[in-house]
Amino acid sequence: MIEVVTVSTEQELADAYAVRMKVFVDEQGVPADIEIDELDETADHFLARLDGRPAGADKEGTSPPPSTQPTSKNCPPFPPTTEHDAPPGPGG
Template identity: 60%
Template sequence: MEISLVTGPQERADAEKIRFRVFVDEQGVPPELELDEHDADADHFLARVDGRPVGTVRMVRRDGTGVLGRLAVLPESRGAGLGAALVRAVERHAREAGLRSVELHAQTSARGFYERLGYEAYGEEDIEVGIPHIWMRKRL
């Protein structure tokens, strides 16, 4: 497994394909909502296995905090630790940038995954694109 910061247009396209397959095709998120105004300024990461793109995540910087989002791993690559490795890559990147914490708006079905990685829920559950979510935070 290799995780790298997205630097070129092909890597960006690979990350978007993964996001669309997971969020649009699999979870039913409307295509026009998947890419947003934060994508242009976010730091994107791409996970590869044997050179093949299989996962992605982004981090947006906001007020001294890294906001992790759009974590997606292709179905056939799940269960091998790629999601956790992508989260750790964002955390390392945030630390190197001098950020104090990482936050995320987790699908509630993934809450346990993030709790195992040291994140704590805060606030009330809400609905985003028809899917229940909860805000979570980890201090670095």
């Protein structure tokens, strides 16, 4: 059974952080100081459990100051997602 709860205990918060560290830091290579930051202190945290075991996590209700949000000047463009988005190849 899948259950999603709003984090309300220290253990739930520790479980949510553990999931985020495994997924984003260990698996995707996000620096830990970016994944866990000062915005976590005021965020609402959520924990997903699968059969009672931590399986997912999220935080909501925060955003970085405007000066630190990605812009087109410091963020590479997204790659095409379909063949219709891709630029034409050689010859056409």
